[in-house]
Amino acid sequence: MVSHFGEVIFPSSRAFWDDEDEYEAVENLEHRPKLHVCWLKNKPERMQKFIIIEGEPLIPFVKQCLCHNKEEVCIIENENHKKISVIYHIDKQIYLCIILPQFDTKDAGTLVNQISDLLLNTESTISIVCRHVSQFQSTNIPETPSFLRILATKNANVSKYKIEPLEQPNIVFGVGAGVLSYAELTGISAKLYMLYIDNFVLDSKCAEPLLQVLTNEIDCKLQCPKSTENFFSKGNLYM
Template sequence: MTTFGEINEPSSRTAWEDWDEVLFTENYIELRLEKEIEVPKQIDTFIILEGKYLFDCVRAHHELELVNASPEVNLRLFKTKKLNNYVCMIRDYNLILSSEIVEMLKKYINVSTDVVGVLTKPLVEYQVSELVTNDYVIRCLSASQPTSDLDKTFPHLEQPNIISGVSAGALCWREVNDKPAMVIVCYIEHPEEVQIQELNNLLEKFKVIPHVEKTHRDNLLNSNLYI
């Protein structure tokens, strides 16, 4: 007789696994920004950049002014020098802390007219019926009220693809509060070798980096090292 679909409870505690009663004992870190500074009353666009690829695209340029940071989660908060935009750059953080990070940034997210998240993911995680032949695929996911400038720039993310992390948390928070927001997802096959013009155009549009013709990536392909 098959037991498929039935719930079999252990007859005694001896059948339990060792980890069934292990409690989460890691020291809890209360996330906070380093400086206690006044949050502006109004921000035009709050931009969240997630991942090493975006960090490398931006770090060599000086269009941003450092405002605050949270070293525990590798987060830096900048203000653009030319526009009333704020940029949150974050990389190599514990995904479990996403909600706490969003909570830490909530004051900035709330006062922003628009919120735009940009994140990169491996191309192998992109689930679609047709064969993907490009080195990268760009899709977007928007709240019920999408950002006015970017609503029709990129195709919408198809099911069953999902996103997670700080950008996803910010998008959910804006949706709950009936405010515009959008997350742009870039699936990349070789992030260390690809320079994505569409993302460069987007970063230049919000004055995060200078004109795209002047941008360059500091990687092996741009060096004089031959192997």
């Protein structure tokens, strides 16, 4: 596995770690959360890119940039039939998965296991995660409204993007971390972008690195966000 991981949440699943499963109590297996994947359109047999968006500040921005006039092709619900994730068909063989705010991060391993067939049939998987800069641990924090860090599998080419790797002891958790771990173990090409912002909402200035990533990774037209949208006018909150 890539050596520069800080920490990931290890999901309890045979698809990830066989040894741990041998010693799990039967009652723990019975109480694992159950997620339901429902395809509203034909499930793709092959995808060129599968993009995963995680972190509440990203959702309204990405929905307008990429999901404008796009249909939901798949929804994922928890055992209480509450929607926790949505997959959109963006263009040709490009699909986008949004992890909704109501998703419980501790179930990340279960969700990754549920979409593992999609990951195995994808040429490249890209996760974009948003965190507040207060969660970034470093002696040299950039004095900018936002900045990017990257983690990638060994077979992913990231040299052309000139983005610094996420250094230790920073922590990576959630679906993005689970997908990257799964990709490394199965030989899939995957990248995870960490967008750190100094705000609790994504304003136009903070969004600039995100637009750079989307432009580099997706060969399709982006719907430019309007400055009057709520995610640009909620005001600033600082810790």
